[in-house]
Amino acid sequence: MKPAVILSSYTMGLGVIRALGTMGVPIIVVYYDNQDMGYVSRFVRERIRAPHPEQAEDAFLDVLIELGERLEGALLIPTSDATLSTVSRHKERLSQVFTVACTDWPITEQFLVKKFTYALADSIGVPAPRTVVPQSVEDVERYGRSVDYPCLVKPTQSHRFYAHFKTKMVKVENLEHLRSTYLQASDAGLEVMVQELIPGSDADGVNYNSYFWEGRPLVEFTAAKVRNAPPCFGSPRVAVSQHIPEVIDLGRELLAAMGFYGFSCTEFKKDARDGVYRLMEVNGRHNLSSLLAVRCGINFPWLHYRHLVFGELPPATDYAPGIYWIDLIRDVGYTLRHYRRERYSPRQVLRPYLEPHVFAVLDLKDLRPFIKRCVNLTKRGGNTR
Ligand SMILES: Nc1ncnc2c1ncn2[C@@H]1O[C@H](COP(=O)(O)OP(=O)(O)O)[C@@H](O)[C@H]1O
Numbered sequence: 001m002k003p004a005v006i007l008s009s010y011t012m013g014l015g016v017i018r019a020l021g022t023m024g025v026p027i028i029v030v031y032y033d034n035q036d037m038g039y040v041s042r043f044v045r046e047r048i049r050a051p052h053p054e055q056a057e058d059a060f061l062d063v064l065i066e067l068g069e070r071l072e073g074a075l076l077i078p079t080s081d082a083t084l085s086t087v088s089r090h091k092e093r094l095s096q097v098f099t100v101a102c103t104d105w106p107i108t109e110q111f112l113v114k115k116f117t118y119a120l121a122d123s124i125g126v127p128a129p130r131t132v133v134p135q136s137v138e139d140v141e142r143y144g145r146s147v148d149y150p151c152l153v154k155p156t157q158s159h160r161f162y163a164h165f166k167t168k169m170v171k172v173e174n175l176e177h178l179r180s181t182y183l184q185a186s187d188a189g190l191e192v193m194v195q196e197l198i199p200g201s202d203a204d205g206v207n208y209n210s211y212f213w214e215g216r217p218l219v220e221f222t223a224a225k226v227r228n229a230p231p232c233f234g235s236p237r238v239a240v241s242q243h244i245p246e247v248i249d250l251g252r253e254l255l256a257a258m259g260f261y262g263f264s265c266t267e268f269k270k271d272a273r274d275g276v277y278r279l280m281e282v283n284g285r286h287n288l289s290s291l292l293a294v295r296c297g298i299n300f301p302w303l304h305y306r307h308l309v310f311g312e313l314p315p316a317t318d319y320a321p322g323i324y325w326i327d328l329i330r331d332v333g334y335t336l337r338h339y340r341r342e343r344y345s346p347r348q349v350l351r352p353y354l355e356p357h358v359f360a361v362l363d364l365k366d367l368r369p370f371i372k373r374c375v376n377l378t379k380r381g382g383n384t385r
């Protein structure tokens with residue numbers, strides 16, 4: 001069977017490694033962060049340490065090209081935004097030695113650079129938070145006088161901002177705070193947006209996952225977030241499969257307008273003011289909780305592999321609702337740290353563990369990634385990430 005080369009092996013990468021590894025696909029991992037835990041999975045045949053995909057782009061591409069020539073035909077799957085960005089920009093060159101599992105750059109740019117995603121949503125009437133992109137401090141002063149506070153200063157490219165500030169976005173309370181946050185970001189060379197804050201709880205966030213081909217969704221799966229890490233503006237630490245019909249058409253319209261193909265996870269948040277689902281973002285790669293859909297009966301990485309390698313179009317598939325996905329270490333860590341603020345009852349905290357569930361990392365049949373994560377955690381003095 002053709003090997004799959006998985007780029008980056010943190011939680012998303014690990015999900016793809018297991019989803020394909022259990023189907024017998026030979027797995028090769030290229031990673032650039034020693035904190036990753038996916039590369040110690042029992043499914044990994046070979047692991048290669050590479051330079052950072054964006055900070056040392058040429059050297060990273062050299063590693064891939066050399067690997068591609070040696071493998072003589074493998075599926076290349078970027079599972080982080082940094083690897084996706086570089087691979088998509090250089091897709092033509094990489095396609096000479098790999099089958100590349102991502103969109104061409106003109107499409108990738110529309111979701112990886114979020115100002116384009118929101119502009120597209122506005123142009124086709126998909127509800128999204130009001131967003132402006134200041135080009136100068138003068139713009140910030142002008143917008144800052146008319147927006148409602150609190151609002152968000154949010155990067156147009158999330159992964160770059162996170163790598164620099166170790167936070168996804170900043171909730172600002174007033175014009176002064178807005179100005180100083182903007183200046184910090186622009187000093188770091190990062191473009192930001194000023195965005196309306198959509199009120200609601202973590203559990204109002206939902207995912208529309210789909211496999212698109214020729215402008216149509218072939219397989220669809222929806223899930224609700226349960227708790228985020230950190231609360232409010234983080235990524236999910238617990239999610240649950242659920243049929244959420246309200247976001248199906250919105251997701252379809254947006255992806256079709258984008259010209260998207262392949263797998264993606266589109267995030268919405270239900271606005272507590274009017275119950276309307278508003279767009280958060282499109283992730284045009286396998287998402288954090290990819291093992292949730294697998295556990296519910298839809299193995300998206302395997303469908304993706306079969307389509308790109310064997311030419312088999314994925315059939316529409318139903319899935320089981322009410323199954324939980326739990327990132328155990330982050331759930332325990334954040335639940336303890338934020339118990340006063342979050343105010344979950346013991347029943348709410350325990351419910352995902354008592355219902356059918358799958359863990360993000362812990363798997364008794366593939367224990368080493370979990371052990372490595374615990375070791376990393378101890379080295380970082382208990383700081384979950
Ligand atoms: N405008 C907003 N209003 C309320 N919550 C938001 C808003 N934008 C983002 N969030 C919260 O922050 C999370 C991360 O934002 P997202 O746009 O998905 O960025 P990332 O690419 O970093 O995941 C969202 O899932 C949501 O919970």
Ligand SMILES: [Mg+2]
Nearest residue numbers: 235267280281
């Ligand atoms: Mg997100």
